[in-house]
Amino acid sequence: AAEHRVVVGDDDAGRGRPQGLEARALDARVVYTVAVPDDLREFGATVPTFQQPRDAQILTFHRGGCCKTTSYAHRVLFDRKLHEFPDGLEPLLMEIGDGPWRGREVMTRRESDAELIAFDPRVAATRVLGAKLPDAQVRWGFSGDYLAWGRNLVQLSTGRAEEWTVQPPPESIYALDSGRFVLWRDGTTELLDASAWFASPRGW
Numbered sequence: 001a002a003e004h005r006v007v008v009g010d011d012d013a014g015r016g017r018p019q020g021l022e023a024r025a026l027d028a029r030v031v032y033t034v035a036v037p038d039d040l041r042e043f044g045a046t047v048p049t050f051q052q053p054r055d056a057q058i059l060t061f062h063r064g065g066c067c068k069t070t071s072y073a074h075r076v077l078f079d080r081k082l083h084e085f086p087d088g089l090e091p092l093l094m095e096i097g098d099g100p101w102r103g104r105e106v107m108t109r110r111e112s113d114a115e116l117i118a119f120d121p122r123v124a125a126t127r128v129l130g131a132k133l134p135d136a137q138v139r140w141g142f143s144g145d146y147l148a149w150g151r152n153l154v155q156l157s158t159g160r161a162e163e164w165t166v167q168p169p170p171e172s173i174y175a176l177d178s179g180r181f182v183l184w185r186d187g188t189t190e191l192l193d194a195s196a197w198f199a200s201p202r203g204w
Contacts, residue, residue: 097175
C-alpha cells in the first residue's frame with residue numbers, strides 16, 4: 001500500500017509552492033504522482049497527522065498568514081485524483097484524538113446550520129447525524145464514536161446527544177482515544193469515559 005505525502009517544489013517563479021503529490025511506498029519508491037490543480041498552485045499544502053484510511057487521505061491547502069488572512073481549501077485524495085468536498089460542508093479536522101474519519105466517512109459540519117454530516121467521499125453520499133456543533137464553539141474533540149463539545153456529548157453512530165449539567169462547564173476538552181476525553185474545569189483535571197457515561201447519563 002502506498003503512503004501519500006505532499007512534495008513541495010519551486011514553481012517557475014521560485015516561490016516554493018506544491019507542484020504535485022507523490023504516493024510513496026514504505027521504501028520511498030514513488031508509486032504515482034498527482035498534479036496540483038491550477039487554482040491551488042498558490043497554496044501551500046500539508047497532510048494532517050491524524051489517522052487516515054490506507055486508500056484515501058485528506059489534504060489541506062493554505063495561503064496567507066502573517067499580516068494576511070489565511071485561506072484554506074480541503075481535498076480528499078483517492079483513486080489517484082483530488083476530490084472536493086461538497087459546497088457548504090466543512091471537514092472537522094482535529095489533530096488531537098481519533099481525527100475525523102469514521103470508517104469510510106468523514107465528519108463534517110454544514111455551514112448553513114452547523115448540522116453534523118457524515119460524508120463518504122468515495123460515493124459522494126451524505127448522512128445527517130441529527131446533532132449540531134456551533135461554529136463559534138472552540139472546545140470540542142472526537143474520540144471513538146463520540147464528539148464532546150461545550151456541555152454536550154454526542155454519539156456519532158446514532159446522533160444521540162446528552163447535555164452535562166455540571167457547574168462550572170469544562171474550560172478545556174482534550175480528546176484521547178477509544179471514547180475518552182480529558183476535561184479541565186475549575187482547576188481540576190478529570191477523565192471522561194463516554195461509553196460508560198452514555199450507559200448511565202448523569203450530571204457528571
